[in-house]
Amino acid sequence: MASLEQFRSEARQWLEKHAPASLVGTGRGPFEGYWGGKKNTETRSDVMKWLEVCVERGWTAPMWPTEFGGGGLSRDEAEVLAGEMERLQLPPPLVGFGLAMIGPTLLDFGSQAQKREHLMRIARGEVRWCQGYSEPGAGSDLASLSTKATDCGDAFIINGQKVWTSHADKSDWIFSLVRTNTEGKKQEGITFILIDMETPGVSVRPIELISGASPFCEVFFEDVKVPKCNVVSEVHKGWTVAKALLGYERSVIGRAMGSQMSDAEDQLIACARRHLDDATGALSDPYMRHEIAKVGMDEQCFALTLNRIQQARKGGRAPGPESSVVKLFGSRLKQRWWELSAQIAGAQALGWDGPGFEEEDLNMTRAWLRSRGNTIEGGTSEIQLNIVAKRVLGLP
Amino acid sequence: MQLILDETQRLLETTVEEFVAQKAPLSRIRTFREAQNQTGYCSTLWKEMAEMGWVGLHFPETFGGSGLGFFEFSLLLQVVGRKLMPEPFFSTVVLGAQVLLEAGSSEQKSAWLPEIALGNKTMTLAYDEPKARYNHLHVTTEANKTDKGFVLNGLKTHVLDGGSADGIIVSARLEGGTKDPEGIGLFLLEPKMAGVKITNQNRVDGRKSVLLELRSLELPHENLIGEAGAGGVVLNRVMDKARIALSAEMLGGANQAFETTIDYLKERTQFGVPIGSFQALQHRAAELFTQLQVTKSALLAAAKCVDEAPENIAEMASLVKAKCSDVFVLATNEGVQMHGGVGMTDEYDIGLYMKRARATDALLGDASFHRERWATLRGY
Numbered sequence: 001m002a003s004l005e006q007f008r009s010e011a012r013q014w015l016e017k018h019a020p021a022s023l024v025g026t027g028r029g030p031f032e033g034y035w036g037g038k039k040n041t042e043t044r045s046d047v048m049k050w051l052e053v054c055v056e057r058g059w060t061a062p063m064w065p066t067e068f069g070g071g072g073l074s075r076d077e078a079e080v081l082a083g084e085m086e087r088l089q090l091p092p093p094l095v096g097f098g099l100a101m102i103g104p105t106l107l108d109f110g111s112q113a114q115k116r117e118h119l120m121r122i123a124r125g126e127v128r129w130c131q132g133y134s135e136p137g138a139g140s141d142l143a144s145l146s147t148k149a150t151d152c153g154d155a156f157i158i159n160g161q162k163v164w165t166s167h168a169d170k171s172d173w174i175f176s177l178v179r180t181n182t183e184g185k186k187q188e189g190i191t192f193i194l195i196d197m198e199t200p201g202v203s204v205r206p207i208e209l210i211s212g213a214s215p216f217c218e219v220f221f222e223d224v225k226v227p228k229c230n231v232v233s234e235v236h237k238g239w240t241v242a243k244a245l246l247g248y249e250r251s252v253i254g255r256a257m258g259s260q261m262s263d264a265e266d267q268l269i270a271c272a273r274r275h276l277d278d279a280t281g282a283l284s285d286p287y288m289r290h291e292i293a294k295v296g297m298d299e300q301c302f303a304l305t306l307n308r309i310q311q312a313r314k315g316g317r318a319p320g321p322e323s324s325v326v327k328l329f330g331s332r333l334k335q336r337w338w339e340l341s342a343q344i345a346g347a348q349a350l351g352w353d354g355p356g357f358e359e360e361d362l363n364m365t366r367a368w369l370r371s372r373g374n375t376i377e378g379g380t381s382e383i384q385l386n387i388v389a390k391r392v393l394g395l396p
Numbered sequence: 397m398q399l400i401l402d403e404t405q406r407l408l409e410t411t412v413e414e415f416v417a418q419k420a421p422l423s424r425i426r427t428f429r430e431a432q433n434q435t436g437y438c439s440t441l442w443k444e445m446a447e448m449g450w451v452g453l454h455f456p457e458t459f460g461g462s463g464l465g466f467f468e469f470s471l472l473l474q475v476v477g478r479k480l481m482p483e484p485f486f487s488t489v490v491l492g493a494q495v496l497l498e499a500g501s502s503e504q505k506s507a508w509l510p511e512i513a514l515g516n517k518t519m520t521l522a523y524d525e526p527k528a529r530y531n532h533l534h535v536t537t538e539a540n541k542t543d544k545g546f547v548l549n550g551l552k553t554h555v556l557d558g559g560s561a562d563g564i565i566v567s568a569r570l571e572g573g574t575k576d577p578e579g580i581g582l583f584l585l586e587p588k589m590a591g592v593k594i595t596n597q598n599r600v601d602g603r604k605s606v607l608l609e610l611r612s613l614e615l616p617h618e619n620l621i622g623e624a625g626a627g628g629v630v631l632n633r634v635m636d637k638a639r640i641a642l643s644a645e646m647l648g649g650a651n652q653a654f655e656t657t658i659d660y661l662k663e664r665t666q667f668g669v670p671i672g673s674f675q676a677l678q679h680r681a682a683e684l685f686t687q688l689q690v691t692k693s694a695l696l697a698a699a700k701c702v703d704e705a706p707e708n709i710a711e712m713a714s715l716v717k718a719k720c721s722d723v724f725v726l727a728t729n730e731g732v733q734m735h736g737g738v739g740m741t742d743e744y745d746i747g748l749y750m751k752r753a754r755a756t757d758a759l760l761g762d763a764s765f766h767r768e769r770w771a772t773l774r775g776y
Contacts, residue, residue, distance in 0.1 A: 269776050283776050286768075292776065293767035297694075297715050304693035308399040325686050388685055389678035393658055396673040 007077050011084045018053040020046035025089045029259030030252075033095040037128025039170050051125050054093035061099055061123040064107065068115055069123030075314060097166075098122035098129040100252045102175045102194075105245045109233045114194070118173075131249075132162040132176030132195070132219060133242070140383050142177075143186045143239065147221060149178040149193065156180070156193065156231075158201075158224040164377065168204045168217035172197055177242055180235050192238035194230040201225075211369035246379070253378050257330035258306040264337040265296030268344070271364070275345050291340050298333050305329070328384040331374035338368040397704065399696045401471070408468060412450065412475045419444070420479045422745055428482055429602035434559030436604035437482040443515040451489060452513025455497070460510030466637070470644040470699035477648025480752055482603055484518050487557035490641040491634065492519025495565050495582060499622030499630040504584070508563060520561040522552035522608050523631065530761040532567070532631050533577050537610065539568035541624075545616040548583060548591075551609050558606035559596055562586065566608070570625050580627035584619045585610075601755035602748075636713035639760045640698045643713075643720040646756045647688075647695050650720070650727040653749040654684055657731040660746075664736075677734060684727055691719040711773050718766035724753040 023046055034040070034047050042048065054060045057071060062078040064070020073081065085092070103122050106115055121127040138145035147160025158178055168174065174195050181189030195202065201224035207216040233241050269292060272283055283289045306326065341364050342349040349365050351357030375381040389395045401409065419441055428436050445451055454469040455461020469489075476485055493512055496505050511517040528534035537550025548568050558564060564585050572579030587594055591613030597605045622630050658681060661672030671677060698712040728750035732739035739746050761769070 265774070269774075272776065282772065289771045289776065290764070290767050293771045293774075296774065297718060297767065297770060298690070300715055301690040301694045301719060304399065304697045305690050307397075308693050308696065311398070311400045325689050328682075329686050329690055382679070385679040385682040386675070388682035389675075393678075393681055393685060395658070395661060395678050395681065396670050 004076055004080060008080045008084065011081050012087075014057070015084055015088060015090070018057075019088060019090050020050050022046045023050055023090055027086070027089040027091045029256065030092060031095055031256045031259075033092040034125065035096045035128055035167070035170070036094055036098070036125030037096075037170060038126070038172050039128070050090075051093045055124050058123070060092075060094040060125065061103060061119075064103065064119060064123060068107075068119035070119075079314070094123075094125045096122075096128055097131055098127065101131065101245055101248050102129050104248050105175075105241060106232065108244060109192075109241050111229075111232075113229065114232065118194070127173055128167070128171045130165050130168045130171035130174050130217075130219075131245075132165055132168075132174045134164045135161060136163055140380055142242075143190065145177055145179060145190065147176070147178045149180050149191060149226075151180070152225075155225050155227050156191075158193075158195070158221045158226055160221050162219040162221075163216075164207075165204075165217045165219045166215045168197075168219045169206055174202075174219065175232075175245075177238055180238075187239040188236055190238040190242070191235050192232040192241040193226055194232065195221075195224065195226050199224050199226065209370065209373070211366045214370075249378060253327055253330075255306070257326070257334065258303060261299055261302055261330060261333060261337075264299045264333070265292060268292045268295060268337065268340060271341050271344050274358075275348060288340075288344055291343075295333065295337050295340060298329075298336075302326075302330055302333055325384075325388065327378060328381055328388070331381065334374050335371045338364070338371040342368045397697060397700050399693065399700070405468060405471060408464075409471045409475065411448075412472050415445075415448070416475050416479050416481070420481050422479055422748070425480055425482070425602055425748055426742075434596055434604055434606075436557070436560070436602070437484060442483045442518075445483065446513060446515025449513075451485075451515055452509070455493070455509055455513055459505055460513035466640070466702035467696075467699045470641065470695065473641055473644035474648035474651075474695075477645030478652040480649060480748060484520070484557045484560070486638075486642065486645065487520035487561065488512060488518040490638045491521035491523075491556070492561070492563065492565055494634045494637055495521060495621060495630060498633055499582065499626075501621075503618070504621060517562040518557065518560060519563040519565065520555055520557050521634070522555040522558065522564050522566040524552060524554045526551065526553055530765045531575060532635050533580065533628050534575050535567050535569045535580050536574055537566065537568040539570050539581050539583065541570070542614075545614065545619065546581070546583065548585075548610045548613040548615060551607065553607055554597070555606045555608045557604055558587075558608055559594060559604055564608065565621060566610070567627055567631060568610075577628040579625050580631070581624050582621040582627040582630060583615055584621055585613065585615060589613060589615075599755065601751045603755065633709075635760060636709045637702060639713040639717040639766075640695075640702060640709075642756060642760055643695055643716040644699065646720040646724045646753070647691060649749055649752055649756070650691075650724040651688060653724075653727045653731045653746060653753075654681075654688060656746060656749075657681070657727075657734050660735055671734075680730060680734070684723075684730055687723045687726065691716075691723045694719050711770065714761075714766040714770045714773065717761055718763040718770065721757045721763040721766070725757055728753040 034042055034051055058066055058069060059071045061069060062071040062073045062081055066072040099122060103119060106118060133142060135145050135147060149156040149158050174197055176193055176195055177190050178193055179189055180191040201222040203220045205218045207214055207218060272288060273279055276283060276285060278284050345361055345364060348357065348361050351362050351365055353362060449462040450472055452461035453464050453472060454466050457463040473485060493509060496508055512519060523532045525534060525536055537552060539546045539548050550568060552566060564587060566583050566585060567580055568583060570579050570581045585592060591611050593609040595607040597607060599605055661677060662670055664671050694716045698716040701708050701712045731746045732750055735744060735746050738744050
């Protein structure tokens with residue numbers, strides 16, 4: 001414990017010395033930051049400087065081994081570091097699916113060559129990754145995916161389509177599930193493969209949602225040639241890798257939600273003060289008051305649950321089925337929050353753009369629409385309920 | 397704030413679980429219910445638990461307690477709640493003793509607390525009145541000062557374990573209007589005193605409670621607890637602790653009702669398969685599990701808050717009581733439905749849990765009361 005306190009004071013001094021003063025106090029959660037990659041358009045010098053100093057120290061990926069560009073920290077040390085960064089309200093120096101998803105997966109399942117090729121470039125923010133899982137015919141039933149990889153000696157030729165690929169238009173590489181066998185159990189014919197998006201035959205088209213522009217894209221593969229050394233784990237064994245990565249994804253979604261859900265009640269109160277003609281004191285609409293209290297209470301319960309899971313995980317356990325409860329509860333809570341906001345705002349929640357509406361109400365309308373997707377993406381609520389029923393409760 | 401159990405706490409929990417599994421089968425509840433006496437629990441078992449150090453678990457050692465925290469006490473209460481144990485933890489330890497701990501003189505504490513911790517004496521708190529609903533500051537029972545002390549007149553309802561308690565603490569108004577937070581006194585009386593009339597109430601959950609009628613009851617000065625007129629403040633603190641303690645018992649009951657139901661879903665066969673294989677039931681079970689998990693987080697934090705951050709106790713008490721009320725009622729309503737016809741029979745246990753859920757929901761404020769209070773505490 002003494003050495004942990006020593007680490008805390010080292011980390012604190014280092015951050016105070018190296019973190020750009022202009023970024024202190026600007027942190028807005030674990031997913032708000034610089035995403036990296038070759039196509040990035042970030043030019044702010046303080047953001048780039050912050051990345052540079054952290055890369056040097058290995059603190060973009062604090063727990064990864066130093067040989068792959070990480071900081072080599074223990075879980076406890078990494079938490080101390082995160083706590084110190086939070087204390088200064090610093091944005092993370094680098095965010096993205098490389099750090100959060102494919103990196104940890106490669107550490108567990110990747111070959112030495114893959115680790116050497118990719119981890120360092122992820123940790124340095126040089127390459128941005130996206131996730132090629134869902135397909136038009138494979139949503140909740142992910143294992144029925146049909147993007148086809150044909151064996152042609154030392155490479156696969158890939159044909160097919162992915163959908164709901166977040167930030168594909170800004171990414172350099174895509175980790176993807178492809179079908180290498182159409183016979184037998186569908187889970188046993190899937191391969192996890194890494195694809196350079198500059199390879200000829202890869203094309204991307206953004207998707208517009210009911211809430212307007214979105215980070216989601218469709219990705220098309222037309223005779224895309226990918227070397228076999230890009231297969232993670234073994235051919236036909238991709239489902240195991242895919243599931244492990246989904247575990248990371250759920251825990252990331254949970255964390256991201258936790259940081260977004262920290263002031264729902266305050267925002268609802270502010271919204272009610274703006275729209276209900278109750279500038280101070282008790283809200284005169286008892287229904288709204290109770291509904292806000294319900295969201296506020298559940299927001300507390302949710303934060304405490306994340307806290308409890310984090311404390312239990314400190315021992316270094318992999319994310320388990322309890323992360324399904326987090327996704328399920330958190331996504332619904334977020335929906336209830338925005339639904340209630342829209343209800344409170346009444347007709348002022350109907351603006352799309354232009355005059356007659358406050359900026360914050362316009363944003364709220366988009367947020368309400370967007371939040372309907374929270375219980376669909378990353379495994380629908382119904383799939384989460386299946387997982388809890390079968391894996392946690394042991395129902396047949 | 398540490399929200400997971402350490403080794404010692406885990407050991408305490410396991411020890412209590414094993415003891416209770418062996419000594420307190422649920423079938424007892426039906427026996428107590430049918431019995432004509434007004435005790436409603438097993439005095440021998442109470443004494444045994446006292447000898448284990450559990451009755452005075454969180455009393456200071458100077459008053460014969462084990463000196464552990466409220467958090468540890470909440471672990472014990474969850475196990476007690478799982479088996480619907482009617483032993484008087486709530487009336488004696490949570491209500492009665494808590495008033496003494498908060499406001500008793502050293503003489504009063506020395507006279508009662510060690511005897512309670514030993515299992516020799518029990519106690520309760522008579523605070524509820526007709527039409528008071530969930531406001532413990534609604535006090536119409538009168539206390540008038542005399543030369544020798546006080547004279548009390550009035551009616552208290554739902555006095556839990558009032559027919560077996562050795563001491564009853566009663567709230568009475570010295571001055572002010574019906575709901576005035578000021579002017580309330582807390583008085584200690586014994587059931588055999590002249591001017592005390594006790595009438596048994598039969599409750600849906602099988603627990604014992606009484607109507608307490610006071611007619612010109614004369615009490616000496618030393619039977620006043622704390623300062624005259626300051627009883628409201630004491631009650632506020634006691635009630636918030638009691639809400640958290642009751643929530644622990646409720647969550648224990650909800651978890652047991654849930655597990656009993658899951659077991660039934662696995663064993664009951666219809667259409668040639670266990671009914672737990674039907675998605676319509678699986679999803680409802682998973683929903684309930686989710687609610688139980690997040691409510692558990694609230695309980696752990698609320699119990700910790702009593703020990704470590706008492707300044708937040710009002711908010712945390714309302715949070716956890718609202719959640720536990722909702723989840724206990726939901727778990728038992730769903731439990732009866734998923735059991736089908738047998739869930740309606742007295743032979744199956746799930747009905748006992750449903751009755752207890754209703755009884756605890758209506759104790760110390762239901763979910764709606766606490767959401768209202770939460771909003772007030774948070775300034776809207």
